[in-house]
Amino acid sequence: MAILSKEEAKKILDKVIGFSKADGVEANLNGNDGGNIRYARNSVSTAGEDSNVSLSVQTYFGKKSGTATINEFDDASLEKVVRRAEELAKLAPENPEFLEPLPQQTYGAESKTFIESTAKITPDYRAQAAADSIIPATKKDITAAGFLEDNRGFSALSNSKGLFAYNKSTGVDFTVTMRTNDGTGSGWVARNFNDISKLNTTEASQIAMEKALQSRNAKAIEPGKYTVILEPNAAADLLGLMIGGMNARQADEGRSYLSKKGGGTKLGEKIVDERVNIYTDPWNEEVPVGNWASGGMSRKKMDLIKNGTVENLIYDRYWASQKNAEPTAFPGNRIMEGGNASVEDMIKDTKKGVLVTRFWYIRAVDPQTLLYTGLTRDGTFYIENGKIKHPIKNFRFNESPIIMLNNLETLGKQMRVASGGGPGGGGSSLIPAMKIRDFTFSSLSDAV
Amino acid sequence: MKRRDFVQLAGLGLGSFAIPFQMMGNPVSIEALLEMPLTVTQKKQFADAALNTARSGGATYADVRIGRYLNQFISTREARVQNITSTESFGVGVRVITKGTWGFAATNDVTTDGIKKATERALAIAKANSKFQTEPVRLAPVSGYGEVSWNTPIQKNAFEIPVSEKVELLLSANAAAQKNGANFASSNLFQINEQKYFASTDGSYIDQDIHRIWPTFTVNVIDRASGKFKSREAMSAPMGMGYEYLIPKAEDKLSAPTGMILYRNSYDMIEDAATAARQAKEMISAKSVEPGKYDLVLEPNHLGLTIHESVGHPLELDRILGYEANYAGTSFASIEKLKSGTFNYGSKQVSIFADKTQPGSLGAVGYDDEGVKCKRWDLIKDGILVNFQATRDQVHMLGQNESHGCSYSQSWSDVQFQRMPNVSLAPAKEPYSIDEMVKDVEKGIYIAGRGSYSIDQQRYNFQFGGQVFFEIKQGKIVGLLNDVAYQSNTQEFWNSCVKVCDERDYRMFGSFFDGKGQPSQVSAVSHGSSTARFNGVNVINTGRTI
Numbered sequence: 001m002a003i004l005s006k007e008e009a010k011k012i013l014d015k016v017i018g019f020s021k022a023d024g025v026e027a028n029l030n031g032n033d034g035g036n037i038r039y040a041r042n043s044v045s046t047a048g049e050d051s052n053v054s055l056s057v058q059t060y061f062g063k064k065s066g067t068a069t070i071n072e073f074d075d076a077s078l079e080k081v082v083r084r085a086e087e088l089a090k091l092a093p094e095n096p097e098f099l100e101p102l103p104q105q106t107y108g109a110e111s112k113t114f115i116e117s118t119a120k121i122t123p124d125y126r127a128q129a130a131a132d133s134i135i136p137a138t139k140k141d142i143t144a145a146g147f148l149e150d151n152r153g154f155s156a157l158s159n160s161k162g163l164f165a166y167n168k169s170t171g172v173d174f175t176v177t178m179r180t181n182d183g184t185g186s187g188w189v190a191r192n193f194n195d196i197s198k199l200n201t202t203e204a205s206q207i208a209m210e211k212a213l214q215s216r217n218a219k220a221i222e223p224g225k226y227t228v229i230l231e232p233n234a235a236a237d238l239l240g241l242m243i244g245g246m247n248a249r250q251a252d253e254g255r256s257y258l259s260k261k262g263g264g265t266k267l268g269e270k271i272v273d274e275r276v277n278i279y280t281d282p283w284n285e286e287v288p289v290g291n292w293a294s295g296g297m298s299r300k301k302m303d304l305i306k307n308g309t310v311e312n313l314i315y316d317r318y319w320a321s322q323k324n325a326e327p328t329a330f331p332g333n334r335i336m337e338g339g340n341a342s343v344e345d346m347i348k349d350t351k352k353g354v355l356v357t358r359f360w361y362i363r364a365v366d367p368q369t370l371l372y373t374g375l376t377r378d379g380t381f382y383i384e385n386g387k388i389k390h391p392i393k394n395f396r397f398n399e400s401p402i403i404m405l406n407n408l409e410t411l412g413k414q415m416r417v418a419s420g421g422g423p424g425g426g427g428s429s430l431i432p433a434m435k436i437r438d439f440t441f442s443s444l445s446d447a448v
Numbered sequence: 449m450k451r452r453d454f455v456q457l458a459g460l461g462l463g464s465f466a467i468p469f470q471m472m473g474n475p476v477s478i479e480a481l482l483e484m485p486l487t488v489t490q491k492k493q494f495a496d497a498a499l500n501t502a503r504s505g506g507a508t509y510a511d512v513r514i515g516r517y518l519n520q521f522i523s524t525r526e527a528r529v530q531n532i533t534s535t536e537s538f539g540v541g542v543r544v545i546t547k548g549t550w551g552f553a554a555t556n557d558v559t560t561d562g563i564k565k566a567t568e569r570a571l572a573i574a575k576a577n578s579k580f581q582t583e584p585v586r587l588a589p590v591s592g593y594g595e596v597s598w599n600t601p602i603q604k605n606a607f608e609i610p611v612s613e614k615v616e617l618l619l620s621a622n623a624a625a626q627k628n629g630a631n632f633a634s635s636n637l638f639q640i641n642e643q644k645y646f647a648s649t650d651g652s653y654i655d656q657d658i659h660r661i662w663p664t665f666t667v668n669v670i671d672r673a674s675g676k677f678k679s680r681e682a683m684s685a686p687m688g689m690g691y692e693y694l695i696p697k698a699e700d701k702l703s704a705p706t707g708m709i710l711y712r713n714s715y716d717m718i719e720d721a722a723t724a725a726r727q728a729k730e731m732i733s734a735k736s737v738e739p740g741k742y743d744l745v746l747e748p749n750h751l752g753l754t755i756h757e758s759v760g761h762p763l764e765l766d767r768i769l770g771y772e773a774n775y776a777g778t779s780f781a782s783i784e785k786l787k788s789g790t791f792n793y794g795s796k797q798v799s800i801f802a803d804k805t806q807p808g809s810l811g812a813v814g815y816d817d818e819g820v821k822c823k824r825w826d827l828i829k830d831g832i833l834v835n836f837q838a839t840r841d842q843v844h845m846l847g848q849n850e851s852h853g854c855s856y857s858q859s860w861s862d863v864q865f866q867r868m869p870n871v872s873l874a875p876a877k878e879p880y881s882i883d884e885m886v887k888d889v890e891k892g893i894y895i896a897g898r899g900s901y902s903i904d905q906q907r908y909n910f911q912f913g914g915q916v917f918f919e920i921k922q923g924k925i926v927g928l929l930n931d932v933a934y935q936s937n938t939q940e941f942w943n944s945c946v947k948v949c950d951e952r953d954y955r956m957f958g959s960f961f962d963g964k965g966q967p968s969q970v971s972a973v974s975h976g977s978s979t980a981r982f983n984g985v986n987v988i989n990t991g992r993t994i
Contacts, residue, residue: 038966043581043582045550045771046865048552048553048573049554049573051555067533091611092532123573127576131579145771146774147966149966177774259675360777361903363900365990369992400994403994445908445909446908447904447909
């Protein structure tokens with residue numbers, strides 16, 4: 001029963017709201033069916049499926065709230081979970097930041113997040129997808145390791161103020177690492193879609209194999225400041241960390257890269273190159289997400305960075321009420337405007353530089369300057385006079401996305417990339433490849 | 449309680465730290481955590497339903513895990529509680545081998561019918577995948593243990609402590625920080641109880657009750673005029689203990705030469721929060737480090753993470769074999785290096801052991817998640833690489849016939865696989881104190897606490913930060929430093945280890961949410977050590993202007 005229709009979900013939630021004797025109640029009903037296959041050493045290693053539906057009920061008395069959950073849906077169970085949440089609310093300490101649930105919101109059009117064919121993926125489909133990687137790899141003296149994960153799910157929310165919201169979605173995430181059997185070359189590719197028909201694991205595996213072969217016997221070059229061409233997956237990792245930190249409260253409190261010397265925030269200030277435009281849009285056809293967020297807040301198209309200037313910060317409902325600001329639904333996707341240049345075009349236009357397939361193990365070093373460290377991985381190449389000259393050993397970088405976006409040279413074509421958390425988790429982004437000058441590589445790594 | 453809200457709030461309080469999404473179960477009431485939904489007899493009946501279905505469906509091996517995973521997270525900031533979440537996750541995972549191939553399925557329908565259906569799905573998955581199987585699964589033998597049980601030896605079950613008492617402790621820690629100059633203070637208490645029942649066609653029925661706890665905080669000091677802010681996190685360690693860890697005992701306090709108090713098997717959260725605020729305040733005007741080579745004196749609550757990343761992970765056999773190639777990566781430590789018997793992982797001072805029986809450690813269990821009794825074994829002996837970490841289906845690739853007991857799954861709904869045991873640096877046998885160690889250093893940095901960390905996918909190149917950095921000049925601590933991170937290469941680093949303190953300084957660091965695998969799973973693991981000295985390590989300055 002993992003995927004309930006809008007009507008089925010509403011019927012259960014209406015009963016839950018009806019059972020409550022508290023000042024108010026909010027109920028969330030979520031279901032998920034997922035499947036995955038993992039392979040390594042040119043053979044399937046693990047595969048599985050799981051299925052779960054759960055109902056979470058939050059009741060409140062004044063500013064005291066309590067939550068309980070159940071996964072049985074007969075009337076007696078529904079009443080039991082409401083009573084349990086009420087008991088818990090009565091025992092809870094007051095939370096001065098508690099806000100009553102929202103009344104019915106106006107949502108934009110439904111987003112195309114659910115694709116029937118993705119919902120019908122079978123164990124045989126997954127096994128074939130793995131085979132499409134493994135069989136060509138074995139023919140080229142390469143070892144494939146990959147992972148395919150798909151899910152279908154729904155979310156429904158209802159509260160005692162009359163709000164009801166529903167969304168269902170599908171997703172598939174595919175990554176593969178190809179390593180040459182002499183251990184000197186490695187290539188990687190990632191794909192993320194709502195619609196399984198867009199996924200071609202044979203084509204993706206081919207790209208990873210080519211990168212593996214091209215990256216054999218990498219040469220060491222001196223660490224330092226280089227012009228880099230970041231493929232969309234590499235760029236997205238650093239941008240995601242920057243966008244994830246656009247929290248208004250932290251900025252107001254003085255503990256964010258968006259806090260200003262002397263107090264206040266950098267809202268309205270230009271912080272990066274004026275060609276940088278980043279926004280969220282639930283209805284974008286490449287990266288659709290549900291039109292509502294937690295608590296039933298309506299998602300809207302919203303600029304985050306416009307012409308290099310901080311256009312909006314993310315206000316939760318409590319902080320918005322304190323600052324007399326509009327609350328902001330947490331963005332479900334992140335879109336950065338790109339240009340027309342392909343990665344090949346950018347290489348042609350580069351005298352001396354480094355092409356980066358992806359970054360790995362990125363960790364915060366200094367939240368004040370948004371300095372991060374991490375390494376290049378699975379395909380790093382030296383560019384000279386418009387051509388890839390040779391593969392190079394991986395570098396460790398120490399760089400801030402703010403400094404990086406101030407050193408922007410060229411924006412390339414956009415690509416959909418996963419934002420982490422699997423196909424049902426962290427949402428997706430549409431991020432361009434980009435050319436950046438003076439990117440700081442601080443040491444060399446022997447890792448392949 | 450909405451999961452995403454909680455994740456966001458926790459992210460706010462702990463900076464780069466985020467609670468892994470998959471750790472969250474379903475929210476339940478506090479009283480419900482103390483209920484026991486199934487008796488051992490009922491669990492055995494359900495387990496047998498799975499095992500019999502698997503056998504009759506053609507499985508050559510099957511195991512079943514009936515799991516009830518309880519978590520309680522309390523989150524506060526300054527004088528208020530932000531969240532109290534009690535979660536429960538209950539269900540069954542069934543793993544089978546048929547045609548030499550693994551299949552796994554899980555369900556929250558804990559009925560005979562639900563379990564049979566999950567077993568049938570696991571069989572179907574194994575059969576679908578067997579078409580492309582090139583390496584049939586080979587299990588190291590394990591004799592059935594019959595009906596046995598094991599419990600974490602806790603003194604006080606954290607789930608039985610009133611929430612009000614736990615909240616009061618966290619708010620007191622926040623207040624102590626604010627009284628000592630912090631502008632903001634947030635604190636969290638994580639409590640985990642895994643009630644897991646394992647049965648296999650080998651004839652084991654194992655009932656285990658496992659507890660873990662982690663109190664932690666972050667304090668912030670903000671200088672509005674300069675726009676600078678500094679933070680300091682707790683010097684606590686997550687432990688495989690009950691609430692007794694939060695009742696401070698004098699014998700567990702150690703005085704560092706820096707004037708700081710450090711903690712062993714119990715923790716004084718209020719005292720540490722006050723110290724943290726004073727240190728964060730001092731950091732606002734502390735000097736920025738001059739980059740270059742330094743002798744590093746690394747205390748256990750810092751060194752534990754370096755051990756974890758540069759020894760624990762590279763010695764996981766599944767990584768070495770390539771099973772993690774698409775995610776966490778592979779390893780520089782190869783089977784050839786192990787078999788040579790001469791690979792100098794570190795200096796003679798470096799002896800590192802794996803141990804899933806260490807009392808109080810996060811990784812301590814009686815049996816792993818494939819029914820293997822846990823033990824202790826050496827990984828690096830006097831600097832030489834001597835062994836790896838393995839599960840039943842991989843240990844034969846080392847030419848060994850006995851699993852190391854390293855199988856773990858974060859829940860009933862995830863498939864178990866090889867996870868790191870507790871990996872610890874043995875203390876020096878000859879007496880050597882931390883005071884003596886600092887006295888012997890001419891130009892160095894003493895680093896305490898877990899900070900920023902990053903390492904490449906084969907575990908060569910790493911960069912680590914910390915919570916607090918003290919400059920050492922001519923054998924004396926002279927003051928705090930800012931903007932410190934050290935970069936090194938694993939083998940070079942461990943060979944630069946010239947001294948380790950004796951067991952008087954030995955204590956555990958822990959990683960509560962260690963991530964690995966696809967889909968990603970977390971596990972908890974401890975790393976013990978005494979303070980150790982590493983000569984001539986490259987220190988960089990991480991200060992920037994934006």
